[in-house]
Amino acid sequence: MLRRTFLGLLGAAGASAALATPAKAANKHFGPHPDTHGVLFDATRCIGCRKCEQACNEVNELPEPEKKFDDLSVLDTVRRSDENTFTVVNRYQTAKGPVFRKQQCNHCLEPACASACFVRAFKKQPNGAVTYDASVCVGCRYCMVACPFSVPAYEYNEPLTPRVRKCTMCYPRLQEGKLPGCVEKCPKEALTFGPRAELIRIARKRIETYPDRYVNHIYGEHEMGGTSWMYLSGVPFSEIGMREDLGTASAPELTAGPLAAVPIVVGLWPVLLGGIYAVTQRNAKVANAERVKAVKDALKRAGDEAEKKLHEELGKAEQASQRRIEVEVKKAVEEALAPKEEDAGTKEEES
């Protein structure tokens, strides 16, 4: 019985593993939408003027910041984007002097935020932008945990209608045929907008033309499965505050395996466990029935035997009593006969 259960479990585990693998392999050759656009940021061109921050603030109608955009003293501290600032430029001291780097949503080809969201509030648009729909958002903030670049921010100070906020790659402006605000405003074309494939070509050409100027790597070409926003730099990317430990697998790719196992676990395990339970139950039932029958038989046998014995005893007793009766009867008859003879004598005397 135990052996059978074990083999059953083994078979079930094998089946779930076999079902999970093809789901992962199917993800491998999933390329971006052919119309995916993006932005190429070139750190060797950025002068840290914060015009992109200003443009972002204006086009997104964000609240006015504490310090004005032409106040460059904010560059003394490293900042990050938040619910009121979709992009920031930071300054990093490197061996090649100060280098500036713009930070905003990277618009991943396979966004972690979208894959983490269970109400589909995030959507990767065909043109590359990752947009957010506040009307369906339940405020779980899984997107904030999922994002490898720590981009989505939450309106914690908005008690009634808090939203997740982040750069939209100016999706509404792109719909109108305009450039993203920051790209349009950049005085040096440190931001290049275009189809992602073209941007990669441009980036490669720059590296090839000026091999001494650039690190031979396009950040975002493969990071986290590729991003729409990509980066060129003259210094190692870790020196300008960018994570180099992310790997090239996209977030959904990393979670697809375990997530694909969920339906199997949810769907198959009840059946399996129920089956095992049923088998055990049935076995117990059968065993119980057998036991009851055995007891019954035993009881019956004992009853029969007792009855038989009783019968025998009764028979014997009857015989004995019969005999006794007979004896008594005989005795009584004998007794009766004897006085009769005397009676007859007396009667005769009397008569």
Place this chain on the structure above:
Amino acid sequence: MANGKRILRLTAIAITLAGVLGFQLEAMGMLGSTDETAGRPDVIMIDTIARLESLEQPAAVFKHDAHTKALKDQGMSCESCHQKDAKGDLTLTFGRQEDESGAELTASGLKDMYHDNCISCHVKSEEKGFKTGPKVGECRGCHQVRPETADRVPAGMDNMLHFVHWDSKIIPADQGKETNCGACHKKAGEEDSWRFSDLAKTEPLKDVFHSQCVTCHQSLIEKKAERSGPVQCAGCHGAGEIATRNVELAKDLKAMGGTLPRLPRKQPDAVLMAPGAKDKEAEAKAGDKPSGMAPVAFDHKLHEAKSDSCMTCHKDGVNAKLNASFEALHNVNDPATCVGCHVQEQKKPECAGCHEARPATKALSENSCVTCHNVDVTAEPGFRLMASAPVNPAAMSKEEKEAMAAKVIAARPETQAMVAEKDIPEFVNIEALADQYQPSKMPHRKIVLTLMKGMKDNRLAATFHTSPEAVCAGCHHNAPATLTPPKCASCHGKPFETEGRPGLKAAYHGQCMSCHQEMKLEKPAATNCVACHEKKTN
């Protein structure tokens, strides 16, 4: 009460742990600043017996300069450790003459010799009341597991240092000659670096140099000569000492008028360089056949003054034939080639403004070839460099070649040809951002004149900026060099319309800002918008 006891016990454990850890760190040398222990140039690791048997102890640390100083303080000399050979020169080995005696000491013999001599001297010094080194039983004093690191820079002899030697009156002139080359170089007329000498083929290079340099310097010191070279390790191998020396020598050079006298080695003033083959085999095959590529007139005299050492170009020594193949002379990334060195020169701030934007790896064109390969090339239309062989250097005598090269060099301009000042527009109004800012009034003439000032007296610029308008191409790029270049806006329009070509705004900003950055012009700051175009007020 019980609680207090527990706390006491835990504290005791913590203190013990901290103590043990601290001791460990101390013992492992992890505490204390590492800056202090930056290597010194005189650390020598003595592992002489390593080639005879495996070492029982780590190699012994020997600080040569510390010993030289100690000996001097105690009135002793180099001969306390180094014997003199038959010629009266100091040997480089310790306490023995390996070459002369012939008989090599055994491992145990060497070991005893070092131990006896070192320790007995240390004991004697102590008796005399001096600070001394390890003695018997203090094995780890010399045989250190983690010794100080040696930090030596290559000694090197550049043209200036060489001049100090050949110009020196202390080094006597050769018999019947004005020069003193023979004092160091053996073969007259074939002087070359010692690293290419016959001796260097059999002996380690460091022995070749040390046995000649240090012994000569030491003998001069012993003779109480007016001037001598260093005998300490740091004198030639210490970064700080070399820097100090270079400062001194630079002062001397300035006093002489800034130009180093030419080496009296009968090197040519001008050389006719013909394209050569990669190796001897290919060259033999080619024979006397003239090459299709015109030769280069090389200004040897000018380049002598511009380079630190003859070996900058003559990598295999001045007597070896220079590899004249395309690859050996045109490698952009190798500063020891013609093109590589010129590219290096373009990194100077006064050049980098324009040149940094020009990709160094740009394909060579017939136009760029003819800048150097122009001997007997006439500027006739349709002239093809490769189609004709105007000069065949292989069939010419040395004198003829030199004369021909000298003629071409003499025709080269001394200074950069210049566009007439009146032809340079004084101001250019840029109105591309007229919606937000007032037009930028660019001081065009001032910029051009500043650029021209940077290339004044620069023969490289004068020779390679072939026309007066060539300078214009620094900004007016990708267009023919002319006084009336096309407008920027004729190529640069809206951004991202042509793949990889900047829009007009970025083209302006990119060019101005990159140039200012490369030329190290601090003002105006790239982020100071109103320095170039004032804000619109209405």
